[in-house]
Amino acid sequence: MSRIGVFVCHCGENISRTVDVEKVAAEVGRLFGVAYTCDYKYMCSDPGQNLLKKAVAEHKLEGIVVAACSPRMHEKTFRNAAKAAGVNPFLCEMANIREHCSWVHEDRDEATAKAIDIVGMMVERVKRNKKLQPITVPVTKKALVIGGGIAGIQTALDIADSGHQVVLVEREPSIGGHMAQLSETFPTLDCSQCIMTPKMVDVVNHPNITLHTYAEIEAVDGYIGNFQVKVRKKARSVDMAKCTGCGICMAKCPQKKIPNSFDKNLGFRPAIYVPFPQAVPNTPVIDRENCTYFKTGKCGVCQKVCGPGAVDYTQEDEIVVEQVGAVVVATGFQLYDIGPKPAGSPIEGYGEFGYGTIPDVIDGLTFERLASASGPTGGKIQRPSDGTEPKSVVFVQCVGSRAREKGISYCSKICCMYTAKHTMLYKHKVHDGQAYVFFMDARTPGKGYDEFWRRSIEEEEAVYIRGMVSRLYQKGDKIVVMGSDVHVGVQVEIEADLVVLATAVQPREGADTLAQKLGISYDKYHFYSEAHAKLRPVECATAGIYLAGACQGPKDIPDTVAQASAAAAKVMTLFSRNELEREPIVAKVNERFCVGCLACRKVCPYGAVEEKEIRDRSGNLIKVVAYVNPGVCGGCGTCQATCPSKSVELDGYTDEQIMAMIEAL
Amino acid sequence: MTPAKNILNYSYYPGCSLHASAKEYDESTRGLFKALKIGLHEVPDWLCCGATPAHNVDELLSLSLCAKNLELSNKVDGDLAVACAACFSRLKVTQHRLAENEEKRQQVAYALDAPLALDKPVKHLLEILATDFGLDRLAAAVQKPLSGLKVACYYGCLLTRPPDVPELDDCEAPSIMERVIGATGAETVSWSHRMECCGANFTLSRPGVVLKLSGEVLASAKRAGADCVMVACPLCHGNLDIRQREIEEATGNRYGMPVFYMTQLLALAAGVATGKLGFGSMMVSPEPLLKAKNLL
Numbered sequence: 001m002s003r004i005g006v007f008v009c010h011c012g013e014n015i016s017r018t019v020d021v022e023k024v025a026a027e028v029g030r031l032f033g034v035a036y037t038c039d040y041k042y043m044c045s046d047p048g049q050n051l052l053k054k055a056v057a058e059h060k061l062e063g064i065v066v067a068a069c070s071p072r073m074h075e076k077t078f079r080n081a082a083k084a085a086g087v088n089p090f091l092c093e094m095a096n097i098r099e100h101c102s103w104v105h106e107d108r109d110e111a112t113a114k115a116i117d118i119v120g121m122m123v124e125r126v127k128r129n130k131k132l133q134p135i136t137v138p139v140t141k142k143a144l145v146i147g148g149g150i151a152g153i154q155t156a157l158d159i160a161d162s163g164h165q166v167v168l169v170e171r172e173p174s175i176g177g178h179m180a181q182l183s184e185t186f187p188t189l190d191c192s193q194c195i196m197t198p199k200m201v202d203v204v205n206h207p208n209i210t211l212h213t214y215a216e217i218e219a220v221d222g223y224i225g226n227f228q229v230k231v232r233k234k235a236r237s238v239d240m241a242k243c244t245g246c247g248i249c250m251a252k253c254p255q256k257k258i259p260n261s262f263d264k265n266l267g268f269r270p271a272i273y274v275p276f277p278q279a280v281p282n283t284p285v286i287d288r289e290n291c292t293y294f295k296t297g298k299c300g301v302c303q304k305v306c307g308p309g310a311v312d313y314t315q316e317d318e319i320v321v322e323q324v325g326a327v328v329v330a331t332g333f334q335l336y337d338i339g340p341k342p343a344g345s346p347i348e349g350y351g352e353f354g355y356g357t358i359p360d361v362i363d364g365l366t367f368e369r370l371a372s373a374s375g376p377t378g379g380k381i382q383r384p385s386d387g388t389e390p391k392s393v394v395f396v397q398c399v400g401s402r403a404r405e406k407g408i409s410y411c412s413k414i415c416c417m418y419t420a421k422h423t424m425l426y427k428h429k430v431h432d433g434q435a436y437v438f439f440m441d442a443r444t445p446g447k448g449y450d451e452f453w454r455r456s457i458e459e460e461e462a463v464y465i466r467g468m469v470s471r472l473y474q475k476g477d478k479i480v481v482m483g484s485d486v487h488v489g490v491q492v493e494i495e496a497d498l499v500v501l502a503t504a505v506q507p508r509e510g511a512d513t514l515a516q517k518l519g520i521s522y523d524k525y526h527f528y529s530e531a532h533a534k535l536r537p538v539e540c541a542t543a544g545i546y547l548a549g550a551c552q553g554p555k556d557i558p559d560t561v562a563q564a565s566a567a568a569a570k571v572m573t574l575f576s577r578n579e580l581e582r583e584p585i586v587a588k589v590n591e592r593f594c595v596g597c598l599a600c601r602k603v604c605p606y607g608a609v610e611e612k613e614i615r616d617r618s619g620n621l622i623k624v625v626a627y628v629n630p631g632v633c634g635g636c637g638t639c640q641a642t643c644p645s646k647s648v649e650l651d652g653y654t655d656e657q658i659m660a661m662i663e664a665l
Numbered sequence: 666m667t668p669a670k671n672i673l674n675y676s677y678y679p680g681c682s683l684h685a686s687a688k689e690y691d692e693s694t695r696g697l698f699k700a701l702k703i704g705l706h707e708v709p710d711w712l713c714c715g716a717t718p719a720h721n722v723d724e725l726l727s728l729s730l731c732a733k734n735l736e737l738s739n740k741v742d743g744d745l746a747v748a749c750a751a752c753f754s755r756l757k758v759t760q761h762r763l764a765e766n767e768e769k770r771q772q773v774a775y776a777l778d779a780p781l782a783l784d785k786p787v788k789h790l791l792e793i794l795a796t797d798f799g800l801d802r803l804a805a806a807v808q809k810p811l812s813g814l815k816v817a818c819y820y821g822c823l824l825t826r827p828p829d830v831p832e833l834d835d836c837e838a839p840s841i842m843e844r845v846i847g848a849t850g851a852e853t854v855s856w857s858h859r860m861e862c863c864g865a866n867f868t869l870s871r872p873g874v875v876l877k878l879s880g881e882v883l884a885s886a887k888r889a890g891a892d893c894v895m896v897a898c899p900l901c902h903g904n905l906d907i908r909q910r911e912i913e914e915a916t917g918n919r920y921g922m923p924v925f926y927m928t929q930l931l932a933l934a935a936g937v938a939t940g941k942l943g944f945g946s947m948m949v950s951p952e953p954l955l956k957a958k959n960l961l
Binding site: 352471474 | 838
C-alpha cells in the first residue's frame with residue numbers, strides 16, 4: 001500500500017495548544033507511502049469528514065490515518081467516513097495524539113516530536129492492514145430479564161408488548177420486589193400495591209412472558225444474539241400446575257411463628273407460605289429449613305389437607321435451559337444492614353446506633369411495612385417492642401451513605417424523599433405525634449420532589465435538624481437521640497419513642513457472582529457498570545446485556561421505570577434485525593502451525609476458543625487444533641500473547657504490524 | 666540467666682496521677698501483677714507525659730515529653746505497661762504522629778538533643794491482661810470470685826479513641842474491660858454511657874459541665890442496675906468518685922456508687938490483701954457494697 005492519507009486534527013486547541021500540528025503534517029508527509037497530509041481544526045466535524053472524503057477521491061488514497069483523539073471516541077466516525085469514500089473501513093486507523101500526547105505533555109517541542117512518532121507508527125501499521133469484512137451473527141429474538149421487581153417487570157412487559165418472547169427470572173417466590181413492600185410512594189402518595197399488583201398480574205397473564213419465580217441464574221454462555229442460560233428452578237415442593245391457590249395448606253400449617261422476611265420480621269408466617277396475599281404467582285412454597293416435615297419427617301399436614309394434591313415433598317431443583325438473544329439485569333438493591341459488622345464486609349457497622357439491640361430502632365423499609373395497609377399491623381404505626389403508638393419519632397438520614405470513613409461514599413438518593421414521605425404518613429396516622437429529622441442535606445431534585453419535601457415541613461410540621469446523630473441509647477422506654485444542630489450550633493438530645501434510620505442503598509447480595517456469570521463489570525460497591533455514564537447508560541460493556549434499575553446505582557421508582565423502558569427499547573432495537581454485524585477484529589488460528597496445546601483456551605476471557613479436529617479425506621483424525629469462534633471473540637489478543645507457537649493472531653493487530661510499528665520508532 | 670518464656674516482664678510507666686491522686690491505682694496494679702507473677706519495673710526518671718494540657722498548648726512540647734519517656738523506657742526490659750488512659754493515649758499518639766511525620770520527628774529529636782527511640786510497644790494494662798497474660802490464666806488465678814457483683818465497665822473517651830491510635834479494641838463497641846473483669850466471675854451490665862466523656866478537661870475550668878456529663882454517666886450505670894463503676898483512667902475516677910457528692914447535690918439524685926480502678930477489683934479477686942488496695946482513699950466507700958457481697 002503506497003497511497004496513505006494522514007489527517008492531523010487540532011481538536012480545537014486541545015491538541016494544537018501543545019503540538020505543532022502543521023509540523024506533524026509536514027514531517028509525516030515525507031514518510032514513504034504517504035501520498036497526502038493536511039491538518040484541520042475539527043476533523044470529526046462535517047467539513048472535517050468531507051475533507052477526508054474529498055482527499056480520498058482526489059489523491060486515490062488506499063489507507064487513512066487520522067491523528068486525533070482516542071479511538072474510543074471517534075474511530076467509528078472516521079471508519080464510517082472512509083467507508084462512504086469507498087475505502088474499506090478497517091484500512092482507517094487513528095493515531096492518538098490527544099490523550100497519549102497533548103494532554104499529558106507540556107513541552108511543545110517534545111510533544112510535537114512524540115506526535116510525529118505516534119503518527120509514523122500508525123502509518124507503518126496501516127500499510128499492513130487488511131480489508132476486513134464485518135462478521136454477521138444470527139439473533140435469537142427472545143430476551144432474558146433477571147429480577148422481578150418494578151424494573152424487571154417494566155422491561156419484560158415492554159419487550160413482550162412489542163411481540164417478542166421474554167423469560168423473567170425472579171429469586172423470590174413472588175415477583176414484586178421492594179416496591180411491593182412499600183406503603184405509599186412519593187411524590188404523589190399513591191398506594192404502591194395499587195400501581196404494582198396490576199402490573200404483576202399482567203406479567204403472569206402475558207402470552208409472551210415465561211415466568212420463573214423461586215429461580216436463580218445458574219450459568220450464562222454465548223454472546224450477543226445467542227446466549228444460552230441455565231436457570232435453576234428451586235424446588236417449591238408445590239406443583240404449580242395443580243395448585244389452585246386456595247390457601248388451606250397455609251392455614252393448617254402447625255408452624256406459625258417463622259419471622260416473615262417480607263414484613264421485615266415484624267410478623268410471622270407458616271412454613272408453607274406465599275410472601276404476601278397479593279403474590280404472583282399465588283402458589284405457596286415450602287420453606288424447607290423451617291418445615292417440620294423436612295426436619296423430622298413427622299407432619300405432612302399440608303399434603304393431607306391439599307384438595308388438588310399439589311403438595312409434593314419429593315420435588316427437586318430443576319434446571320431449565322433457555323436460548324435468548326439479549327439479557328436485561330434488574331436485580332435491584334437492598335438496604336445496608338447497619339447492625340454488627342457482617343464477617344468479611346469491608347463496610348463498618350454503626351454499633352453506636354443500637355440497631356439490632358434496641359428493638360425500636362428500625363430501618364426505612366421496616367417503617368414502610370408498619371405504615372402499609374397490608375403490613376403486620378394493618379397500617380397502624382406501632383412500636384415493635386410493645387405495640388404502643390409512638391408519639392415522637394426521630395428519623396435519621398444518611399446512615400451509612402456519604403460516610404467515607406465507614407466505607408460508602410455515595411449518596412443513596414432516595415432517602416431524603418422517603419423520609420419526607422414517612423413524616424407525612426406518620427402524621428396522617430398519629431395526629432398528635434411529632435416527627436424529627438436529622439439530615440445532612442435535603443436532596444430533592446425530581447419532578448414535584450422539592451414541593452413534596454416542603455410539604456412535610458410546612459404542613460406536617462416535621463422538625464428538620466441539620467446535623468448528624470452521634471449516638472442512640474435506651475433510657476427506660478424512650479430512646480435518647482444525641483445529635484447536633486449545626487445551624488444553631490448546639491447539641492441536641494431528643495427522647496423518642498421510635499427511631500427510623502434511613503440506611504444506605506446497596507446492590508443485592510450476590511450481585512458480584514451474577515456479574516461474573518454474565519461477564520459484566522461492577523464498581524467497588526458492586527453496582528453494575530454501564531458502558532458510558534452519559535451516552536450509554538443502559539448498556540453494559542458486554543454486548544447484548546443491558547441494565548435496569550437500582551442494580552446500577554440508587555434509583556427511585558420513576559427513574560427505574562424510565563431506565564427499564566430504555567433497556568426494553570435497546571432490546572427491541574437489537575431484535576429488529578435478523579442478523580447482527582460484529583467488528584471483524586477477532587483472533588484467527590493458523591491451523592498449519594497450531595499444535596493443539598489449547599493454552600489459548602485457558603486464557604480466553606470470553607470462552608471463545610474451541611477444539612477443532614482436522615481429518616483427512618477418509619475421516620482419519622490428523623490433529624486437533626484450536627478454533628476461535630468469531631461470534632464470541634472479544635478481540636482482546638490475550639490468546640495471541642499466550643500462544644507458544646505463534647499460530648494465533650488478532651486481525652488488525654498481527655505480529656507483523658506490531659513489529660512494523662516498533663521499527664518505525 | 667535468661668528468663669523462662671512464659672514469664673512476662675514489663676517496664677512500667679505510672680504517670681503523675683498514680684503517684685498522687687490515683688495512688689490506689691498504682692498500689693493495686695503492683696499488687697495485682699505481683700499476685701499474677703508478672704514482672705513490673707518502673708522506668709527510672711520518667712517525667713510527666715503532659716497529659717491533657719500540653720497538647721492543647723504546644724504540640725511539640727507534648728510530643729517531646731512522650732518521646733523522652735519512650736527513650737527512657739528503653740533502660741528497662743519488656744514492653745511498656747501503662748495504667749492511666751491519658752498517659753496511654755499520649756504515648757500512643759506520639760508514636761503514631763512521629764512515625765508518619767518526618768519533619769516533626771526531626772524537631773523532636775532536636776528538642777531532645779538525642780536520637781529518638783520510639784519503637785517500644787506501649788500496652789495498656791487491659792491489653793496485657795487480656796492478650797499477653799490471657800483470660801484463662803486470669804480466671805485460673807482468681808481466689809475470691811467476684812460473682813454477684815454487678816459492674817459497669819466505663820471506657821470513657823480516651824481508651825479506644827481515636828479509632829486508629831490505641832489499637833486496643835473495637836472503637837465503637839469495645840468489650841475488653843467486660844472480658845477482663847468477667848474472668849473474675851463478676852457480672853457486667855449493658856449500659857448506655859460506657860464511652861461517653863466524663864468532662865475530664867473541664868474539671869477545673871467549667872465544673873458545671875463535669876457535673877452534667879459525669880452525672881449522666883452515673884445515672885446510666887444506676888439505670889442499668891450496676892453496683893459499682895469500674896474505670897481505667899484517673900481523670901474519670903476523679904470526676905465520678907471525688908465529685909459524686911457534688912453531682913448528687915446538683916442533680917438531687919442519690920447514687921452512692923463506688924468507683925473502682927480495674928486493678929482494685931482484679932487484685933481483690935486475685936487474693937491480694939484488702940489493706941493494699943487503697944479502698945480507704947475512695948470518696949464513695951466501697952465497704953458496704955463489698956461486705957454485702959461477702960467480698961470483705
